[in-house]
Amino acid sequence: MTAEPALQTPEEKVSYLAAGHSVRSWLLTTDHKRIAILYLISITGFFFIAGIAAALIRLDLLTPQGDLLTNEGYDRAFTLHGIVMVWFFLIPSIPNTFGNFLIPLMIGAKDVAFPRLNLLSWYIYVLGGLFTVYVLIVGGVDTGWTFYTPLSTMFANGHVIAVAIAVFIVGFSSILTGLNFIVTIHKLRAPGMTWGRLPLFIWSHYATSLILVLATPVLAVTLVLLASERLFHLGIFDPALGGDPLLFQHLFWFYSHPAVYIMILPAMGVISELVSAAAHKRVFGYWFIACASLAIAAVGFLVWGHHMFVAGQSIYASAIFSFLSLVVAVPSAIKVYNWTATLYKGDIRIDPPLLFAMAFIGLFTIGGLTGLMLALLAIDVHVHDTYFVVAHFHYIMVGGAVSAFFGALHFWWPKITGRMYSLIWGRISAGLIFFGFNLTFFPQFILGYLGMPRRYHVYPPQFQTLNVLSSAGASLLAAAYVLPFFYLVYALRNGAPAGPNPWNAAGLEWTTPSPPPKHNFETTPEVDRPAYDYPLAKRSADG
Amino acid sequence: MSGLFQLAPPEASAHAAQVDHIFLGFLALTVLLTAPVFVLLIYYAAKYRQGRPADRTHAPSRGPLIETSWAVIPFLLAIGFFVWGTFLFFQGSRAPLDALTINVVGKQWMWKFEHPGGQREIDALHVPTGRPVRLVMTSQDVIHSLYLPALRLKQDVLPGRYTSLWFNADRPGVYAIRCAEFCGFDHSVMGGRFIVMRPEAYARWLAQAGTDGSLADQGFKLFRAHGCSGCHSDQSTRRAPALAGLYGRATPLEDGRIVTADDQYLRDSILYPARDVAAGYAPIMPTFAGQLSEAEVLRLVAYLKSLGPKEPAQ
Ligand code: HEM
Ligand SMILES: [Cu+2]
Ligand SMILES: [Cu+2]
Numbered sequence: 001m002t003a004e005p006a007l008q009t010p011e012e013k014v015s016y017l018a019a020g021h022s023v024r025s026w027l028l029t030t031d032h033k034r035i036a037i038l039y040l041i042s043i044t045g046f047f048f049i050a051g052i053a054a055a056l057i058r059l060d061l062l063t064p065q066g067d068l069l070t071n072e073g074y075d076r077a078f079t080l081h082g083i084v085m086v087w088f089f090l091i092p093s094i095p096n097t098f099g100n101f102l103i104p105l106m107i108g109a110k111d112v113a114f115p116r117l118n119l120l121s122w123y124i125y126v127l128g129g130l131f132t133v134y135v136l137i138v139g140g141v142d143t144g145w146t147f148y149t150p151l152s153t154m155f156a157n158g159h160v161i162a163v164a165i166a167v168f169i170v171g172f173s174s175i176l177t178g179l180n181f182i183v184t185i186h187k188l189r190a191p192g193m194t195w196g197r198l199p200l201f202i203w204s205h206y207a208t209s210l211i212l213v214l215a216t217p218v219l220a221v222t223l224v225l226l227a228s229e230r231l232f233h234l235g236i237f238d239p240a241l242g243g244d245p246l247l248f249q250h251l252f253w254f255y256s257h258p259a260v261y262i263m264i265l266p267a268m269g270v271i272s273e274l275v276s277a278a279a280h281k282r283v284f285g286y287w288f289i290a291c292a293s294l295a296i297a298a299v300g301f302l303v304w305g306h307h308m309f310v311a312g313q314s315i316y317a318s319a320i321f322s323f324l325s326l327v328v329a330v331p332s333a334i335k336v337y338n339w340t341a342t343l344y345k346g347d348i349r350i351d352p353p354l355l356f357a358m359a360f361i362g363l364f365t366i367g368g369l370t371g372l373m374l375a376l377l378a379i380d381v382h383v384h385d386t387y388f389v390v391a392h393f394h395y396i397m398v399g400g401a402v403s404a405f406f407g408a409l410h411f412w413w414p415k416i417t418g419r420m421y422s423l424i425w426g427r428i429s430a431g432l433i434f435f436g437f438n439l440t441f442f443p444q445f446i447l448g449y450l451g452m453p454r455r456y457h458v459y460p461p462q463f464q465t466l467n468v469l470s471s472a473g474a475s476l477l478a479a480a481y482v483l484p485f486f487y488l489v490y491a492l493r494n495g496a497p498a499g500p501n502p503w504n505a506a507g508l509e510w511t512t513p514s515p516p517p518k519h520n521f522e523t524t525p526e527v528d529r530p531a532y533d534y535p536l537a538k539r540s541a542d543g
Numbered sequence: 544m545s546g547l548f549q550l551a552p553p554e555a556s557a558h559a560a561q562v563d564h565i566f567l568g569f570l571a572l573t574v575l576l577t578a579p580v581f582v583l584l585i586y587y588a589a590k591y592r593q594g595r596p597a598d599r600t601h602a603p604s605r606g607p608l609i610e611t612s613w614a615v616i617p618f619l620l621a622i623g624f625f626v627w628g629t630f631l632f633f634q635g636s637r638a639p640l641d642a643l644t645i646n647v648v649g650k651q652w653m654w655k656f657e658h659p660g661g662q663r664e665i666d667a668l669h670v671p672t673g674r675p676v677r678l679v680m681t682s683q684d685v686i687h688s689l690y691l692p693a694l695r696l697k698q699d700v701l702p703g704r705y706t707s708l709w710f711n712a713d714r715p716g717v718y719a720i721r722c723a724e725f726c727g728f729d730h731s732v733m734g735g736r737f738i739v740m741r742p743e744a745y746a747r748w749l750a751q752a753g754t755d756g757s758l759a760d761q762g763f764k765l766f767r768a769h770g771c772s773g774c775h776s777d778q779s780t781r782r783a784p785a786l787a788g789l790y791g792r793a794t795p796l797e798d799g800r801i802v803t804a805d806d807q808y809l810r811d812s813i814l815y816p817a818r819d820v821a822a823g824y825a826p827i828m829p830t831f832a833g834q835l836s837e838a839e840v841l842r843l844v845a846y847l848k849s850l851g852p853k854e855p856a857q
Contacts, residue, residue: 071728144725150702151685155651155727239703240832242815245686246701279591282604288614310688311699312706315636319629326621330614333576337613340580343587345602350588358584365580369573372621376569376628378562381635382695385688385723449566451552451692453723456731460719462549 009497012418015515030115031518033416036101038122039092042129046088049136051478053081058440058474064461074457075142076158080135082145083163087170088129090401091259094266095212096125096177098408099205101416103181105509105516106199108190108525113183121176128170135162144455146256149237149248153229160230164223171216174262178212181205190508192527199507199531200283203290204269207297211258211265215301219255222248249311253304261300263397264364265293267404268335271357274407275339277505278354279346282532285338292331299328309380318377325375332368336361351503352426356407359434363399367392370445388448394441403433406484413488414502418515419495425487432480439473506532555693555714555739561631562695569624576617635696638709642677645670646758646841649680649687649700652729654720655838659845661754661761666735668720669752670712671745677709679806683837688724691737697723705807712739762846765839769831783828784821790851795822804851809844 007018016033019025026034056077060068069077100118104111112118135141141158143151152160185206189198226248228234235241237248276283283289305313305321339361348354370392374380383389410426413419443466448454452463459467501510508525509516554560591597645668646657656668670676680689680700689708690697693716698708722733740748755761766772774783794804797820802808811818813835816828835843 071731075725075728075730142727148686148725151725151727155685239701245703280593281602284603285605285607285610287605288607288610309632310697312701312704315633318632322629323625326618326625329621330618333617334610334614336580338610340583340587341603341606341609343584343591345597345599346587346591347593347599348588348591349593354588358588361584362581365577369577373566373569373573376565376624377632378628378635378695379566379569381632381697382562382692384697385690385725446550449551450549451690451719451721453690453721453731455725458731 009418011497011500011513012515014517015418015513016518017418017515019518028119030111030119032100032104032112032115032118033516035118035122036097037416039096039100039125042122042126043089043093043097046084046129046132050081050084050089051481053077053084054474055478057081058471060457061459061467062471064459064464064467066457066459069457071457072142075144075455076140078455079141079144079158083141083167084132085397086145086259086263087167088125088132090263090397091174092125092170092177093263093401093405094270094408095181095205095208095262096122096173098270098412099181099208099266100177102412102509103184103202103205104188105512105520106202106507107185107188107193108508108521108527109184109188110519110521110524112180113187114180117176118180121173121180124176125170125173128166128168128173131162131166131169135159135166138162146252147223147226147248148252149226149229149243149245150240153226154238154240161227164227168220168223171220174212174216178209178216181209182213185209190525190527194527196287197527197530198290199269200272200286200289200293201269204265204272204293207293208262208265208269211262211297211300215255215258215262218251219259222251222255225251246308246311246313249308250304253307254301257304257307258297258300260393260396261296263401265296267360267364267401268293268332270404270408270411271339271360272335273505273507274353274357274411275342276532276534277411277503277507278351278357279343279348280504280534281342281346282530282534283338284341284344285334286531288334289338292334295331296328299324299331303328306375306380309377310384322375322377326372329368329372329375332364336365336368349503350427351410351423352430353407353411353503355427355430356403356410356433359430359437360400360403360407363395363403363434363437367395367397367400370395382451383448385453386448387444387452387454390454391441391444391448394444399437399441403437406430406433409484409488411503412509413491414498415509415512415514415516417492417495418498418513419491419493420498420502421491421495422487425483429480429483429487432483433477436473436477436480440470440477441473443467443469443473506534552692553714553716553718554695555712555716555718556695556710557713558631558635558710559693559695565624565627565631568627572620572624576620635709638677638707639675642675642709643671644677644679646838646845647678647680647689647700648683648837648841649689649722649726649733650683651685651727652722652733654689654722654733654735657758657838657841658749658752659758660749661757662749662752663754664752666720667738668735669738669740669745669748671742672713672715672739673711673742675709675711677707679705679707679841681705681810681837681841685726686724687722687726687733690721690723691718692721693718693737699724705810715739715741715744758842758845759849760846762842762844762849765835765843766846769834771843774828781827782824784824786847787850790848792851796820797822797824797826806844806848809847810840813840813843 060066141163143156225236235243237243303325306325309318447466498514648655656664682700682702687700694710718737720735720737774781789804814832820826
């Protein structure tokens with residue numbers, strides 16, 4: 001990494017960034033902070049690849065007959081987009097970068113419990129990524145990210161096996177990371193860092209790790225079954241061979257619904273940190289939020305059937321899944337209300353992290369409530385597999401989780417790099433992302449209710465206006481996502497030194513120099529106070 | 544009409560109108576629950592902005608009572624909608640006994656429909672108003688999903704299985720049929736026209752549409768052509784169960800199970816006879832998988848049903 005910024009400030013000279021400059025020192029590092037950076041670079045690459053696929057899709061949908069791509073090309077574009085975004089960007093995004101960087105810092109540890117395992121999980125991720133790149137180069141897959149059988153096992157002619165291997169492999173990276181986090185949080189908390197003093201970021205990563213460890217193996221098994229049917233005609237899912245295609249859907253969603261919480265829980269943890277730091281005030285209802293994370297992780301395993309209301313499952317099963325899907329929304333609702341209440345009587349700085357957090361709250365709320373609409377049986381029968389669902393999950397995964405990712409990037413960038421970026425540009429990009437996002441995805445709710453199915457390359461002309469609006473939004477959104485790249489990288493060399501705590505925030509990570517030294521803390525910190533111990537909260541606790 | 548100003552597809556049935564009602568009702572609840580969040584986020588951010596004078600004393604950091612109430616109250620409100628939505632859904636799952644049954648076969652990438660009188664159509668479905676219509680559907684290859692936006696209904700169409708859908712359309716017109724489940728290259732053009740007609744017009748359409756006899760008659764021809772009658776008839780020398788009156792009956796199987804002989808059972812008995820062997824008979828019936836198309840099996844089933852008086856209990 002010779003492109004590294006010159007390390008000028010005294011903090012930088014003794015930081016983890018200064019602990020070796022060779023490529024080798026990065027590729028063989030076991031420092032959780034450097035591994036976080038390795039992940040940051042690799043997921044950014046995949047975000048870019050999947051983003052190009054999205055751009056192709058939106059360009060193609062400018063006209064009803066889809067002039068840019070063939071039907072086959074279009075199918076390959078959305079399949080690749082989904083697979084890469086889900087498994088190679090969003091699932092690892094916050095946990096593997098910010099989780100890796102921050103969990104040890106936040107609990108007062110020198111590193112994660114198994115530093116070498118941590119590096120191994122990055123290599124596994126890269127190996128899975130290489131398989132994906134291979135699939136991309138040799139022509140792609142056309143099954144959709146959901147791999148429904150018997151289309152994927154008996155009919156699709158893309159590189160299904162190779163991509164199944166890619167996803168299978170990357171799953172082990174998730175499992176190892178989850179395991180590492182669980183052990184780290186149990187075993188490496190500094191003296192005095194009781195469970196009740198953990199930042200909510202830790203709680204949400206703890207819940208996420210549980211899901212990673214428990215759900216990902218199911219995906220692995222499912223992919224193995226899928227590959228064996230495709231290769232050896234085993235007759236597990238294909239009715240022509242005596243199998244049951246719904247079995248595949250049950251297995252797939254038994255993993256993939258919990259997986260949506262893998263994507264959103266870490267984002268929620270980020271938002272708790274961002275909101276409280278901006279308000280300089282303890283998060284409202286710490287225990288409700290902490291327990292809500294665990295409740296989501298638990299109940300999230302019981303709702304998979306809401307993806308199958310019209311698939312042919314028993315109507316009584318559907319009724320139960322519908323009910324449980326309403327239950328799983330309760331903890332999310334608590335969080336949204338509690339974040340809002342956190343701002344009440346705060347001492348609020350409206351910096352980029354708060355703007356991203358506000359964008360998250362707004363968009364996540366819309367995504368969550370439309371999720372409830374989809375959980376209502378009569379409504380879902382109409383809008384299932386239409387653009388309404390596409391809009392729903394993008395409001396949560398992109399409007400929510402990706403905004404949180406950018407919020408985290410803007411909040412902890414000074415800690416990670418030691419430099420401050422332009423706050424003005426930060427505010428502009430938060431605004432552009434919010435606006436571009438809504439322009440892209442709001443029209444899709446209407447399209448869905450009007451009856452435009454998803455995964456349509458050719459669509460009836462009456463849907464064109466809304467599609468053009470959506471594509472216009474997408475180009476704005478793309479520009480808005482690229483913008484931070486410039487000012488953040490610019491800040492690496494030219495930003496003002498950030499100092500240990502530029503936001504005046506509570507939390508152990510802000511007690512270290514920016515960037516932190518290789519071993520995080522000179523002496524192991526002793527913790528004698530709760531998280532978010534801001535003067536405002538204290539004053540009210542005293543009086 | 545431009546898509547921008549239209550917010551919902553036309554409503555061709557009472558059910559469609561009810562789905563729109565529950566949707567709008569829930570939308571209203573959504574606004575009620577989120578407006579405070581959106582307003583307060585901005586209001587607090589402005590009011591308690593750093594440097595602004597404001598009363599910041601006694602800032603609360605917890606409130607179990609209020610937290611419980613904003614967990615429980617929205618939940619209870621949502622439960623009301625759960626009951627409503629489930630009720631509508633259940634209503635849509637139980638077809639009335641007198642429904643007109645139309646067979647549907649999906650295949651890459653077309654929809655085939657067969658009316659009881661034997662009239663066939665591809666990528667178009669004619670139905671009468673004011674009468675329940677039941678679609679019995681299956682797929683010849685991958686999973687498809689029959690989607691009728693004007694009725695706010697869809698149902699996945701699976702290979703190896705019958706699924707069904709029923710409706711009572713009440714507004715004549717021409718609406719869309721689409722495929723909602725991704726099924727390969729031409730998924731997005733796998734659609735057609737859904738034509739709702741007054742009963743007289745439907746009768747005229749049936750009369751002019753060509754037919755080789757009713758579905759049951761066509762089934763009977765297949766029954767003879769494929770040698771079913773060689774075993775399943777009184778004159779037969781081989782021992783095979785009589786099929787008259789079978790449909791809808793509780794049928795004991797060799798392995799001790801008792802199953803209701805519904806459409807699915809008849810289909811599987813023809814294609815996979817070894818799976819469910821009728822009690823007291825030797826498993827000598829050959830499989831017809833690969834010899835009969837799904838549409839032919841549906842015709843055979845129609846014939847077998849015409850021999851039996853009862854609809855199976857739903
Ligand atoms: C607030 C709680 C939520 C509820 C009640 C909910 C409900 C639903 C329902 C019922 C569906 C199925 C719709 C259909 O296919 O017809 C669905 C789809 C989906 N949801 Fe959610 N959801 C919630 C939160 C989330 C979260 C947090 C995420 C992601 C981070 C998410 C991502 C998705 C995705 C990706 C799909 C579509 C999967 C596909 O078919 O490709 N949802 N949601
Ligand atoms: Cu789900
Ligand atoms: Cu299709």
